[in-house]
Amino acid sequence: MRYVRSFFGFWYDFLVGDRPELFVGPIAALFLAWLTTRASLPAPMAGGLLFLLVATVGGLSIAWAVRE
């Protein structure tokens, strides 16, 4: 059990680390971009939205880190 916990702990630290918003944010951004591609909107919109969302996630994470 200890090895299983350390295995998952290692991968959590590796992929999520101390800033969970940088893991959850891009996944949410990709989900919203996928919804946009399904909504028959102009093609560049989904790409532009994905870029803006990723940039926003990065910006917010930096702002939170500075505040802490």
Added chain:
Amino acid sequence: MSSIALVTIVSSFLASAVEFVEAVTIVLAVGVTRQWRSTLIGVAAAIVALTLLVAIFGTAIVLFVPIDVVRLVVGGFLLIYGLQWLTKAVLRAGGARAKHDEAAIYEREIAELRAEPPVPAAGMDWISFTVAAKGVLLEGLEVAFIVVTFGASAGMLGPAAAGAAVAGALVLGVAFLVHRPLAAVPENALKFAVGVMLTGFGTFWAGEGVGIDWPAGDATILALLAAYAVLALVGISFVQGRLANRRLRVTGASPGH
């Protein structure tokens, strides 16, 4: 050679060089403080494990997983990982996070290793083996992750692995010659560049994975890289401005100022 292959090699080379520099610091500290033979056996064991990981997972992903799924899942990981690198690089450059200092890390490693039990008079020193193997494995795992994700998303596992191998050979060669940590390597600047690259490529490939039809095709990658680089530079100014304001507030609030 296509421009995508070239960018794949360069990105993989830069990302791997940074990680190899960190691994070399640990290996040098162990070898100098304890026993070179056991240290190098530990390094060799870690390299074999990493090579197997890249060969097995990389080949399996490229051969058996449909490219759209690879681009979504693996591109998504690349995006997450790139954004983590980039935000850390922005925070370091802006002064909100301590910069990576290989010389200081080397001194700390040496102090910790000197506190361990002495090296056995004969045979294997398992402390040297374990510390060196663990250090190379952990830093190398990041290299393996970048090589597999970058190589699989671009369908260029070979060039990505070649970039990492060249970086490894170069860093090891220089470390062997100078015999001290490579503190002069501009690690933070390299991490900034790699963060921009991984985020840009991750956005592009994961975007294709969710069905985005990028308006300018592959040329969109260059626009994404430029846009992320500009935003990251703005981020550095933002961090520096916030920290300067905070220092002013603290100075202003202190009695006697």
